[in-house]
Amino acid sequence: MTQFNGFEDLAEEFSELAQEFEAVADRFDSAVDTGVRDTTLQIEATAKENVSVDSGTLRSSLAHLRAGQADYRVGTNVPYAEDVEKGTSPHVITPDDADALHFTVNGQEVFAARVEHPGTPAQPYLGPALHEHEDALVENIQDEIARLLRAVFR
Incomplete structure (x- = not known):
């Protein structure tokens, strides 16, 4: 104290x-x-x-x-x-600076003008x-x- x-x-x-x-x-x-x-x-x-x-x-x-x-x-x-x-809603993907999108699906090359994406969870x-x-x-x-x-x- x-x-x-x-x-x-x-x-x-x-x-x-x-x-x-x-x-x-x-x-x-x-x-x-x-x-x-x-x-x-x-x-x-x-x-x-x-x-x-x-x-x-x-x-x-x-x-x-x-x-x-x-x-x-x-x-x-x-x-x-x-x-x-x-997540994302369904949406359309289009090319920004090219004539087509280019990607591979199951080993196959794919070219597309647009893709209907189903969205992601x-x-x-x-x-x-x-x-x-x-x-x-x-x-x-x-x-x-x-x-x-x-x-x-x-």
Whole structure:
């Protein structure tokens, strides 16, 4: 138990406490940012585990970036990523810069002016990863704040 021997001792104790609270305030944003970053890394890892793999391009392109203080994003620059996540409706495929589409079916070369694509089913990977780690966001931020408080008020 702290004993005070007058006003000066009490004032000194309050001054030290105020400095400790200032240290917490100065480092609070960083602790929150670290908690959000840790959650982002968990989401990214789970999305990479969840994503269907054909060539591996989509999985290897999944990454996170820091957009600002406690603002992180997980995503990809692969153009078909959203089609894998959400699926596609039936649609027509036509050539962009050629007279015909060219592809192989069962070892046979095929040329076509258009193809009636039946669509593809959704194969969600990012949404489920986000939902899996929703609770982790609060836990990770709480852990970082607790770590900060232990460091300052030891």
